[in-house]
Amino acid sequence: MSDDTVLEVAGLEVTYSTNRGDVKAVQDLDLSVRRGEILGIAGESGSGKSTLAVALLRLLKPPGRVTAGSVEFRPANRSPVDLLKVHGEQLRVLRWSALSYLPQGSMNSLNPVMRIQDQFRDVILEHAPERKEALSEMIPRLLGQVGLEPRVGRMYPHELSGGMKQRVLMAICVALEPDLVIADEPTTALDVTIQRVILQSLADLRRDFGVTLMVISHDMGVHAQLVDRVAVMYEGRLVEVGDVHQVFKDPRHDYTRQLIDSIPKLGRRPS
Numbered sequence: 022m023s024d025d026t027v028l029e030v031a032g033l034e035v036t037y038s039t040n041r042g043d044v045k046a047v048q049d050l051d052l053s054v055r056r057g058e059i060l061g062i063a064g065e066s067g068s069g070k071s072t073l074a075v076a077l078l079r080l081l082k083p084p085g086r087v088t089a090g091s092v093e094f095r096p097a098n099r100s101p102v103d104l105l106k107v108h109g110e111q112l113r114v115l116r117w118s119a120l121s122y123l124p125q126g127s128m129n130s131l132n133p134v135m136r137i138q139d140q141f142r143d144v145i146l147e148h149a150p151e152r153k154e155a156l157s158e159m160i161p162r163l164l165g166q167v168g169l170e171p172r173v174g175r176m177y178p179h180e181l182s183g184g185m186k187q188r189v190l191m192a193i194c195v196a197l198e199p200d201l202v203i204a205d206e207p208t209t210a211l212d213v214t215i216q217r218v219i220l221q222s223l224a225d226l227r228r229d230f231g232v233t234l235m236v237i238s239h240d241m242g243v244h245a246q247l248v249d250r251v252a253v254m255y256e257g258r259l260v261e262v263g264d265v266h267q268v269f270k271d272p273r274h275d276y277t278r279q280l281i282d283s284i285p286k287l288g289r290r291p292s
């Protein structure tokens with residue numbers, strides 16, 4: 022695996038055991054994520070995108086389990102690890118500081134009775150206690166990175182719009198400069214104007230800070246506007262991976278073509 026690969030997934034299979042039998046939500050999946058890129062994961066609802074994300078993050082819950090494969094993770098200043106084999110303290114150390122997650126519907130995951138700055142403080146002190154002295158400089162800077170004013174730090178979640186909450190969470194996700202951020206449907210449930218702001222903030226985070234992002238979305242318009250490469254999932258398998266312009270211009274799989282045809286014309290990326 023080359024140095025500029027941050028994550029290499031090989032032969033991943035995830036199975037849900039149900040009373041109607043086993044469902045393979047992810048099958049035979051190979052994928053690599055390059056350092057500094059924005060990689061999109063596309064596919065309609067039920068194609069296995071969220072299952073892939075939680076399996077990579079080791080947040081898969083029963084009845085789901087990984088039944089085959091390996092996930093080699095190469096953080097910049099640490100030894101490579103197979104994410105499927107790390108446990109306990111080693112996994113805790115990787116969370117946030119090397120690998121962070123913006124879950125689907127994450128706007129509701131802010132603590133309603135805590136000021137925003139205290140939510141930053143909790144994450145930063147838990148994972149990087151040596152940064153305690155730097156907090157008063159870090160929090161306004163992180164808010165600024167996603168286009169929010171310093172005063173947002175003193176506010177409570179109910180004082181913020183959905184889009185602002187999403188930006189706060191993005192800032193918390195990148196606070197400890199992780200090697201990889203996995204964002205699941207970061208714009209779903211936001212109105213179109215706010216969606217554009219969130220996509221721009223994600224693009225800015227990559228441009229200004231070199232964040233590597235894996236962005237899961239059922240919406241091909243999001244991929245068209247944001248990502249460098251797109252991987253298309255269908256019934257648990259990857260059917261196509263490639264440069265986003267190339268995939269939009271000349272999709273190799275009929276399913277990809279259908280996904281592209283389903284987006285409004287305005288959302289398309291000019292070729």
Ligand SMILES: Nc1ncnc2c1ncn2[C@@H]1O[C@H](COP(=O)(O)OP(=O)(O)OP(=O)(O)O)[C@@H](O)[C@H]1O
Pocket residue numbers: 037038039044045046064065066067068069070071072073083084085239
């Ligand atoms: N807890 C579960 N028990 C059984 N089957 C599940 C469970 N969670 C997901 N699945 C199945 O796994 C498959 C993939 O689901 P998954 O949620 O990963 O897809 P998705 O592409 O992320 O869709 P969405 O965008 O709607 O979340 C589906 O067939 C789904 O029914």
